[in-house]
Amino acid sequence: MNKVRLGIFGATGKVGGELLRLLEQDTNFPIEGLPKLFGSARSAGKLISFKGEQIAVLNSIPENIVELDLIISCANGEVSETLVPEALKRGVKLVVDSDSFYRMSPTVPLVTVGVNDEDIDWHQGIIAGPNCSTAQLVVPLKALHSIFGLKRVVVNTYQSVSGAGKAAIDSLFEQCREITTKFTPETLDLKQLKENDFAFNVIPQISKMQDSGYTKEEIKVITETRKMLHVPDLAITCTAVRVPVFVGHSESVNVQLYNNFNLPDVYEVLKSCPYIQLWENFDFFPTPVTAALTEPVHVSRVREDKSADNALDMWVVADNLLIGAALNALRIASEAIKRGKV
Amino acid sequence: MNKVRLGIFGATGKVGGELLRLLEQDTNFPIEGLPKLFGSARSAGKLISFKGEQIAVLNSIPENIVELDLIISCANGEVSETLVPEALKRGVKLVVDSDSFYRMSPTVPLVTVGVNDEDIDWHQGIIAGPNCSTAQLVVPLKALHSIFGLKRVVVNTYQSVSGAGKAAIDSLFEQCREITTKFTPETLDLKQLKENDFAFNVIPQISKMQDSGYTKEEIKVITETRKMLHVPDLAITCTAVRVPVFVGHSESVNVQLYNNFNLPDVYEVLKSCPYIQLWENFDFFPTPVTAALTEPVHVSRVREDKSADNALDMWVVADNLLIGAALNALRIASEAIKRGKV
Numbered sequence: 001m002n003k004v005r006l007g008i009f010g011a012t013g014k015v016g017g018e019l020l021r022l023l024e025q026d027t028n029f030p031i032e033g034l035p036k037l038f039g040s041a042r043s044a045g046k047l048i049s050f051k052g053e054q055i056a057v058l059n060s061i062p063e064n065i066v067e068l069d070l071i072i073s074c075a076n077g078e079v080s081e082t083l084v085p086e087a088l089k090r091g092v093k094l095v096v097d098s099d100s101f102y103r104m105s106p107t108v109p110l111v112t113v114g115v116n117d118e119d120i121d122w123h124q125g126i127i128a129g130p131n132c133s134t135a136q137l138v139v140p141l142k143a144l145h146s147i148f149g150l151k152r153v154v155v156n157t158y159q160s161v162s163g164a165g166k167a168a169i170d171s172l173f174e175q176c177r178e179i180t181t182k183f184t185p186e187t188l189d190l191k192q193l194k195e196n197d198f199a200f201n202v203i204p205q206i207s208k209m210q211d212s213g214y215t216k217e218e219i220k221v222i223t224e225t226r227k228m229l230h231v232p233d234l235a236i237t238c239t240a241v242r243v244p245v246f247v248g249h250s251e252s253v254n255v256q257l258y259n260n261f262n263l264p265d266v267y268e269v270l271k272s273c274p275y276i277q278l279w280e281n282f283d284f285f286p287t288p289v290t291a292a293l294t295e296p297v298h299v300s301r302v303r304e305d306k307s308a309d310n311a312l313d314m315w316v317v318a319d320n321l322l323i324g325a326a327l328n329a330l331r332i333a334s335e336a337i338k339r340g341k342v
Numbered sequence: 343m344n345k346v347r348l349g350i351f352g353a354t355g356k357v358g359g360e361l362l363r364l365l366e367q368d369t370n371f372p373i374e375g376l377p378k379l380f381g382s383a384r385s386a387g388k389l390i391s392f393k394g395e396q397i398a399v400l401n402s403i404p405e406n407i408v409e410l411d412l413i414i415s416c417a418n419g420e421v422s423e424t425l426v427p428e429a430l431k432r433g434v435k436l437v438v439d440s441d442s443f444y445r446m447s448p449t450v451p452l453v454t455v456g457v458n459d460e461d462i463d464w465h466q467g468i469i470a471g472p473n474c475s476t477a478q479l480v481v482p483l484k485a486l487h488s489i490f491g492l493k494r495v496v497v498n499t500y501q502s503v504s505g506a507g508k509a510a511i512d513s514l515f516e517q518c519r520e521i522t523t524k525f526t527p528e529t530l531d532l533k534q535l536k537e538n539d540f541a542f543n544v545i546p547q548i549s550k551m552q553d554s555g556y557t558k559e560e561i562k563v564i565t566e567t568r569k570m571l572h573v574p575d576l577a578i579t580c581t582a583v584r585v586p587v588f589v590g591h592s593e594s595v596n597v598q599l600y601n602n603f604n605l606p607d608v609y610e611v612l613k614s615c616p617y618i619q620l621w622e623n624f625d626f627f628p629t630p631v632t633a634a635l636t637e638p639v640h641v642s643r644v645r646e647d648k649s650a651d652n653a654l655d656m657w658v659v660a661d662n663l664l665i666g667a668a669l670n671a672l673r674i675a676s677e678a679i680k681r682g683k684v
Contacts, residue, residue, distance in 0.1 A: 156498035180519035213645025235649035239594040252581040303555025307577035
């Protein structure tokens, strides 16, 4: 396999950090020399250690995009909009973009590896990775869809604050510290909690509200799932909720299938997916704490739902910073290289 | 209205405490003298202040059940099984029981006031109140069912730890204090979190697992909803999940109706229920922190779900210690007195 010259946009952020950690471990990724790391003007010049070397962060300006074949972007929508086209103009063959900016563009493949790898082949310079809550959802949905056919999906999320970035992690942490050091369980005054805080609360809104009454996050889950499964009219609804968890998204998924099934067959189908860890025993359930820092999509509590024909409920947990961002981006890049698409 | 001689089982617990607080405020409740308060042998003799008086807690033994018309039991299943029949033998005309022990008995009405008050009329000495997660759910479901007909319901809960009692509140509090005082957001080591702890975690199991793969809590939601709505074969499934919240249960409810609707009509139906506070504006969402210490069932995010005919999603939040326990028990007692059933 040819080695590629790699650049990383947003290298100093939470997802960028996870990506670098994964790259250090992944001895098979065919990188030529050291990656070029890009950050904001403020981060420029900062040193980041990578495989024993110190790499200086470059300012994210077009002039610094030189001699690169592949860029993985873990930055924001503004970088996607302005800098990604510049990168393509400057000879970069592929940008794998974690942001939402290009996801629904008909000329950009949206890919979760293990779900629709074949879409990598038709890229025109950009491949997008999905929203974190979609990424872990489509893996078991694709496995079920291939064999049984998806008729309708009802998803409820329990999303960690790390999906909202470092500031959200800090807020949850400090809010919890303040409450638990100011009070005891006996003196705890519930009126001191704030209804918009993350601490000891659940927030039924992630991202902006749309006129339909669904949030942008919920619309992402719906439209991105349809695009990756190639079922443009898939019947699917979603309620996306933030919970006071640092890392790890959980999803309760109710699925109606077209075909009859028995549970052992469903288990076989799910187990045959290399990206899924299936927990068959009802005595153990992975939680977000179980899933944090692990690579699989953990699927458990798969049970028959008698409230509809051919229906089941399942519990899907994964590390939103990994499968939901850095790990999937790295897998897309690896798969594109393998397919000669870089 | 005749005044009743009231006894309270489990008066020293969390729900018992809420009940006493409500009774102090409710000047219309026709109580004769002071209530008799019952607790465990360990609590016996303890003084509890009520409307400026000090009441000594009585040991929960049959001999202490004298000169009472009405008992509200906020104790456990053992008290329900052993002491409630004793109370009836000793002349008590009605026991309102918060525990699950009698709920599904065909000779015991299971009542949420505002949903099926008429079932109070056929009691034979015991009326049960529902599980906390069911109590808040059936209020909007009943309103919708009356007009549009329920076809299928998919419920996902986000339940606070207070539903698991005082020890659970203490655990969540102490676990959060330990983590946030031992680390900073920067040094936080996710591996120090425990996968069965409440802190910064969600636990997809409440109560015991059944062979079907559903938990006892989920079965309660399903069977109690059917009983109170008088729809024994209602198509309903549930996933019940514990979240790190002190007080206030949240529920994401997907409903398929038999009849066509438009949203303004649905809003009118929900608003016409005196126990519901409807939040029509999509810009504001009640959270469990909003709902804690308040009496209504807060319904928000009511939106059309295009994934099925006549479907909608909604977000239902309430104080699980009030509508889910003490408040509903007190309302049952009041309504029974009003109907001459004590």
